[in-house]
Amino acid sequence: LQESESESKLDGETASDSESKSEFGSSSPAPTSDDTPEVLNRALSNLSSRWKNWWVRGILTLAMITFFFIIIYLGPMVLMTIVMCVQIKCFHEIITIGYNVYHSYDLPWFRTLSWYFLLCVNYFFYGETVTDYFFTLVQREEPLRILSKYHRFISFALYLTGFCMFVLSLVKKHYRLQFYMFGWTHVTLLIVVTQSHLIIHNLFEGMIWFIVPISCVICNDIMAYMFGFFFGRTPLIKLSPKKTWEGFIGGFFSTVLFGLLLSYVMSGYRCFTCPVEFNNDTNSFTVDCEPSELFQLQEYNIPVVLQSVVGWKTVRMYPFQIHSIALSTFASLIGPFGGFFASGFKRAFKIKDFANTIPGHGGIMDRFDCQYLMATFVNVYIASFIRGPNPSKLIQQFLTLRPDQQLHIFNTLKAHLVDRGILGSLEDA
Amino acid sequence: VDLEERLRELDLRSDLDIPDVPPPTDSTPEILKRALSGLSARWKNWWIRGILSLAMISGFFLIIYLGSFMLMLLVLSIQVKCYHEIITIGYRVYHSYDLPWFRSLSWYFLLCVNYFFYGETVADYFATFVQRREQLQFLIRYHRFISFALYLTGFCMFVLSLVKKHYRLQFYMFAWTHVTLLITVTQSHLVIQNLFEGMIWFLVPISSVICNDITAYIFGFFFGRTPLIKLSPKKTWEGFIGGFFSTVIFGFIFSYFLAQHQYFVCPVEYNSETNRFVTECEPSELFQMKKYSVPPLLQAALGWETVNMYPFQMHSFALSTFASLIGPFGGFFASGFKRAFKIKDFADTIPGHGGIMDRFDCQYLMATFVHVYITSFIRGPNPSKLLKQLLILQPEQQLSVYKTLKSHLVEKGILQPSLRG
Numbered sequence: 001l002q003e004s005e006s007e008s009k010l011d012g013e014t015a016s017d018s019e020s021k022s023e024f025g026s027s028s029p030a031p032t033s034d035d036t037p038e039v040l041n042r043a044l045s046n047l048s049s050r051w052k053n054w055w056v057r058g059i060l061t062l063a064m065i066t067f068f069f070i071i072i073y074l075g076p077m078v079l080m081t082i083v084m085c086v087q088i089k090c091f092h093e094i095i096t097i098g099y100n101v102y103h104s105y106d107l108p109w110f111r112t113l114s115w116y117f118l119l120c121v122n123y124f125f126y127g128e129t130v131t132d133y134f135f136t137l138v139q140r141e142e143p144l145r146i147l148s149k150y151h152r153f154i155s156f157a158l159y160l161t162g163f164c165m166f167v168l169s170l171v172k173k174h175y176r177l178q179f180y181m182f183g184w185t186h187v188t189l190l191i192v193v194t195q196s197h198l199i200i201h202n203l204f205e206g207m208i209w210f211i212v213p214i215s216c217v218i219c220n221d222i223m224a225y226m227f228g229f230f231f232g233r234t235p236l237i238k239l240s241p242k243k244t245w246e247g248f249i250g251g252f253f254s255t256v257l258f259g260l261l262l263s264y265v266m267s268g269y270r271c272f273t274c275p276v277e278f279n280n281d282t283n284s285f286t287v288d289c290e291p292s293e294l295f296q297l298q299e300y301n302i303p304v305v306l307q308s309v310v311g312w313k314t315v316r317m318y319p320f321q322i323h324s325i326a327l328s329t330f331a332s333l334i335g336p337f338g339g340f341f342a343s344g345f346k347r348a349f350k351i352k353d354f355a356n357t358i359p360g361h362g363g364i365m366d367r368f369d370c371q372y373l374m375a376t377f378v379n380v381y382i383a384s385f386i387r388g389p390n391p392s393k394l395i396q397q398f399l400t401l402r403p404d405q406q407l408h409i410f411n412t413l414k415a416h417l418v419d420r421g422i423l424g425s426l427e428d429a
Numbered sequence: 430v431d432l433e434e435r436l437r438e439l440d441l442r443s444d445l446d447i448p449d450v451p452p453p454t455d456s457t458p459e460i461l462k463r464a465l466s467g468l469s470a471r472w473k474n475w476w477i478r479g480i481l482s483l484a485m486i487s488g489f490f491l492i493i494y495l496g497s498f499m500l501m502l503l504v505l506s507i508q509v510k511c512y513h514e515i516i517t518i519g520y521r522v523y524h525s526y527d528l529p530w531f532r533s534l535s536w537y538f539l540l541c542v543n544y545f546f547y548g549e550t551v552a553d554y555f556a557t558f559v560q561r562r563e564q565l566q567f568l569i570r571y572h573r574f575i576s577f578a579l580y581l582t583g584f585c586m587f588v589l590s591l592v593k594k595h596y597r598l599q600f601y602m603f604a605w606t607h608v609t610l611l612i613t614v615t616q617s618h619l620v621i622q623n624l625f626e627g628m629i630w631f632l633v634p635i636s637s638v639i640c641n642d643i644t645a646y647i648f649g650f651f652f653g654r655t656p657l658i659k660l661s662p663k664k665t666w667e668g669f670i671g672g673f674f675s676t677v678i679f680g681f682i683f684s685y686f687l688a689q690h691q692y693f694v695c696p697v698e699y700n701s702e703t704n705r706f707v708t709e710c711e712p713s714e715l716f717q718m719k720k721y722s723v724p725p726l727l728q729a730a731l732g733w734e735t736v737n738m739y740p741f742q743m744h745s746f747a748l749s750t751f752a753s754l755i756g757p758f759g760g761f762f763a764s765g766f767k768r769a770f771k772i773k774d775f776a777d778t779i780p781g782h783g784g785i786m787d788r789f790d791c792q793y794l795m796a797t798f799v800h801v802y803i804t805s806f807i808r809g810p811n812p813s814k815l816l817k818q819l820l821i822l823q824p825e826q827q828l829s830v831y832k833t834l835k836s837h838l839v840e841k842g843i844l845q846p847s848l849r850g
Contacts, residue, residue, distance in 0.1 A: 153805035175769035348596035384574040405812045
């Protein structure tokens with residue numbers, strides 16, 4: 001039995017990694033079952049299979065986009081919950097692939113350990129963010145205060161427990177598989193969990209920093225697909241034969257335009273541009289503030305080159321729209337590499353899709369593969385170019401230092417301010 | 430197609446594809462061989478290990494004497510060597526030494542991650558040095574962005590280097606590289622952070638782990654009877670428990686001696702005038718003798734009512750306990766890893782001991798533990814980091830922070846309200 005299994009698997013492997021959507025040979029896992037809902041099946045029963053597939057994908061795309069709008073409407077708390085659910089589902093999908101690849105579903109303890117590690121890492125990250133944003137709430141409640149003060153230690157202790165359990169669970173015949181699954185789990189955590197937490201950080205900066213990047217990636221996906229569908233001729237990369245240069249470039253320009261328009265519309269509303277804050281009195285999230293400079297209309301001179309084309313001398317734009325160009329450019333040029341990475345991964349492990357969750361699209365990971373790099377990019381972008389450190393957080397940290405350290409910092413700051421002329425040397429505030 | 434070759438392609442459940450490891454070459458230097466030629470194999474091995482242990486420990490003392498900068502360099506070299514050892518194992522396991530680009534990419538990722546971590550730590554400690562130079566300012570301010578851009582370049586190069594027949598191997602090596610980076614590079618940077626806190630936070634943990642290794646080995650050698658764990662058949666419960674108690678006592682005594690010298694106790698600071706590292710300060714409370722009342726249980730045993738100790742010795746108790754009880758799990762992990770991939774040692778670098786990783790396998794968890802311990806129980810936020818962040822705020826923010834701080838300091842009496850003029 002084992003020999004025939006390995007033989008048949010080899011047939012699939014020694015055959016050239018098929019790049020078309022055709023069968024992968026007898027060794028591939030069962031073809032994805034058609035779980036399109038009955039309703040759709042009946043409605044589309046008359047069309048040819050090519051158009052049927054197109055319609056199924058189209059309808060599901062619209063459904064997902066509508067769902068996206070609904071949860072935006074429902075507010076930050078719901079968004080955070082959705083991000084959390086997506087993260088768990090992606091983790092589950094990738095781990096399941098690992099089990100299938102290594103036939104390791106029955107390894108002792110391993111399923112429990114994977115979920116345990118997911119819990120630990122999430123606990124660590126949520127603790128770090130929660131402490132920052134819910135500072136006053138946490139300080140008031142005694143158990144929360146202790147949890148937050150020793151947070152890193154507690155998280156580390158939890159992780160260590162998992163590590164020791166892993167070591168104790170090593171079984172003689174399965175060492176290598178267990179190490180593979182351990183490595184697989186950790187890399188998955190690195191990809192999936194850190195991204196989701198960065199997304200939540202971006203969200204707290206202002207919903208516009210969450211919506212615009214994600215929309216740009218989705219738009220690029222759709223536009224590149226359409227341009228490729230209608231004009232596609234030159235293949236882009238051997239890894240994904242369906243991608244074409246026409247789709248890539250067309251997608252790039254459409255996404256930049258889309259980004260500019262979407263930012264223009266969103267910058268006008270406070271609920272999108274204001275940082276999300278937790279109101280201690282009402283115990284809910286509020287988005288209310290004085291819009292920052294980024295979201296106030298300014299006059300820009302159009303470069304001479306474009307003046308003749310567009311016919312205007314100056315244009316009124318939000319500074320944020322300039323940033324949106326950077327975001328859309330990244331989404332169109334580098335985001336697809338996340339997609340190629342996922343394609344390579346699927347080919348390497350001979351799977352067609354990550355899972356069957358969404359009819360016509362595959363698993364949740366299939367939809368989110370381009371988003372990974374985007375979330376990190378936006379977070380790094382914000383940290384580098386938009387906001388500096390949070391002054392109130394700095395003051396909090398300052399207050400926990402020793403007096404001599406406080407004095408040293410104060411004097412250095414004073415010297416710096418005097419140096420820059422911000423503070424007159426004789427000024428006594 | 431040859432059956433052997435086909436089987437090699439991978440039923441991942443079997444171990445048929447792992448090549449049998451050639452017996453380790455004997456890299457003992459000639460001189461030792463001649464000196465020990467008379468002894469039986471068992472004692473010969475013992476002597477080689479012993480001599481090399483002494484050599485390593487002396488080397489360690491020498492570097493400590495040479496100062497913090499040399500220690501940093503040493504930590505960096507060890508990190509690079511450990512990384513190299515683990516990556517080489519990966520190449521051997523997957524026969525992937527000839528994968529296009531992969532060697533360059535592994536080293537490139539190592540460089541990126543090191544750049545990121547050094548930028549984060551160096552920027553903090555060298556704040557005054559950096560302030561004066563414009564180019565460095567730019568690098569510091571956009572440090573995360575630059576690091577991310579460098580990493581992305583590597584990522585895109587990886588994607589572009591994917592070759593049709595080698596997809597799976599390439600992904601394996603990619604993951605192998607990342608997990609190795611996670612283990613070796615983060616640990617080494619945590620070690621350096623601990624070092625900056627004060628050399629005692631570097632010396633006591635490492636020495637405790639080494640002491641535990643040696644004393645557990647000795648206790649096991651003389652009294653070992655009950656096996657500890659199937660993974661490492663040479664470990665015994667007697668060794669484990671004996672090692673625990675010896676390490677705790679060693680930690681106590683060693684901290685007692687180190688706590689008396691400013692050289693070990695003070696945070697390492699960079700002096701911009703002399704362009705060197707200095708360790709000079711008013712020793713913190715941790716390193717000032719205090720009287721402790723001995724608990725009644727021990728009073729009868731010891732005969733004293735109070736004892737003069739440094740508070741740090743209490744902490745050393747926690748550190749030694751961790752080194753003895755949890756540190757060995759790092760060793761078991763490495764043993765499991767070696768068995769999984771059918772290797773005897775990580776490399777042949779040190780005669781009698783194996784590779785650098787073999788010596789450092791118990792240290793991984795220790796470095797992280799010490800770092801987490803320090804941040805949770807010892808010190809608050811890092812003042813230089815705080816200062817750095819203050820200095821990059823907008824002028825109006827700086828002014829408002831300045832005013833808040835001033836009023837706070839005056840309120841607490843730390844700052845006397847100054848008169849005009």
